[in-house]
Amino acid sequence: MFKRLPPLNSLKAFDSAxxxxxxxxxxxxxxxxxxxxxHQIKLLEDFLGIELFIRKNRVLELTEKGKWYYGEISxxxxxxxxxTEKLVSxxxxxxxxxxxxxxxxxxxxxxxxxxxQQYPDIEVRIRASEQDEGVLNKDIDVAxxxxxxxxxxxxxELLAKANLVMLxxxxxxxxxxxxxxxxxxxxxLIHIHTRENWQLxxxxxxxxxxxxxxxxxxxxxxxxxxxxxxxxxxxxxNQMLAQQEISSGNxxxxxxxxxxxxxxxxxxxxxxxxxxxxxxxxxxxxxxxxNKTIQQQTETQEKFNG
Numbered sequence: 403m404f405k406r407l408p409p410l411n412s413l414k415a416f417d418s419a420x421x422x423x424x425x426x427x428x429x430x431x432x433x434x435x436x437x438x439x440x441h442q443i444k445l446l447e448d449f450l451g452i453e454l455f456i457r458k459n460r461v462l463e464l465t466e467k468g469k470w471y472y473g474e475i476s477x478x479x480x481x482x483x484x485x486t487e488k489l490v491s492x493x494x495x496x497x498x499x500x501x502x503x504x505x506x507x508x509x510x511x512x513x514x515x516x517x518x519q520q521y522p523d524i525e526v527r528i529r530a531s532e533q534d535e536g537v538l539n540k541d542i543d544v545a546x547x548x549x550x551x552x553x554x555x556x557x558x559e560l561l562a563k564a565n566l567v568m569l570x571x572x573x574x575x576x577x578x579x580x581x582x583x584x585x586x587x588x589x590x591l592i593h594i595h596t597r598e599n600w601q602l603x604x605x606x607x608x609x610x611x612x613x614x615x616x617x618x619x620x621x622x623x624x625x626x627x628x629x630x631x632x633x634x635x636x637x638x639x640n641q642m643l644a645q646q647e648i649s650s651g652n653x654x655x656x657x658x659x660x661x662x663x664x665x666x667x668x669x670x671x672x673x674x675x676x677x678x679x680x681x682x683x684x685x686x687x688x689x690x691x692x693n694k695t696i697q698q699q700t701e702t703q704e705k706f707n708g
Contacts, residue, residue, distance in 0.1 A: 411442055412449070415428060415438075419439060497526050498543045500531045502530070508647075524680055543680065550664070556671065558668050562667050562695070564666075565640075566641070569636070569648070571652065586613075590617045592620070595621065623643050631652045642667065642695065
């Protein structure tokens with residue numbers, strides 16, 4: 403008969419919080435509130451009668467006993483998850499993929515049917531996440547990162563770098579045409595994450611844009627794109643993410659920029675899993691699909707430049 407075991411939810415919360423050294427990131431991973439994670443950690447500490455974390459100045463650290471406990475239980479939880487998955491999956495392979503939300507909506511989801519048709523025995527599970535810190539969650543097989551590619555301990559392959567394209571709704575441009583860089587001052591600017599890209603463009607075009615510090619700021623590209631579609635301003639967006647709206651005619655290129663996005667899209671996985679068949683299959687497929695997209699973008703840009 404088993405001795406009394408700690409609550410599973412508390413162990414999961416501890417494992418995630420110890421991995422990220424953050425209750426907030428653990429809450430995001432487990433799809434619960436930060437307060438819920440903190441509560442589960444407290445339950446586990448009360449159960450064990452020891453402190454697992456040191457909380458000081460908003461920095462979370464593991465105690466020495468916490469480090470030992472994490473090292474012991476983390477592999478056990480992973481093994482429990484693996485054997486359970488094998489039991490319920492009925493021998494069908496599956497692939498857990500972490501993808502930025504806009505990349506999933508604008509690029510991956512419309513093309514995923516091609517993967518399903520080619521590999522019907524691989525069940526794809528998509529998790530929308532902005533994770534780009536170089537630490538893959540234990541239940542993620544492959545991830546798409548949007549960043550600079552400098553992540554340690556990961557097998558990283560560049561999928562694509564794209565230009566930042568200036569876009570607007572056709573109706574807005576009909577009302578307020580943009581013939582040259584000076585006309586940009588007449589419009590509201592839409593910003594994604596920060597105001598840095600419009601500042602980069604200002605330097606690139608060697609023209610002062612007094613409205614760079616104004617305009618709405620969005621945390622996700624897909625929200626900013628929809629704002630532009632509704633004619634609420636000009637957007638400077640990664641062409642890869644905006645291509646669907648360009649192709650549909652919802653947005654059109656305002657002026658050619660030839661400004662490369664400092665960030666790129668990368669497919670990554672933990673280095674110790676390079677030889678897993680499903681991971682290799684997905685990496686090869688997504689690289690091929692991305693090459694098709696890059697060709698489409700090139701044709702679009704050449705058509706615009708005349």
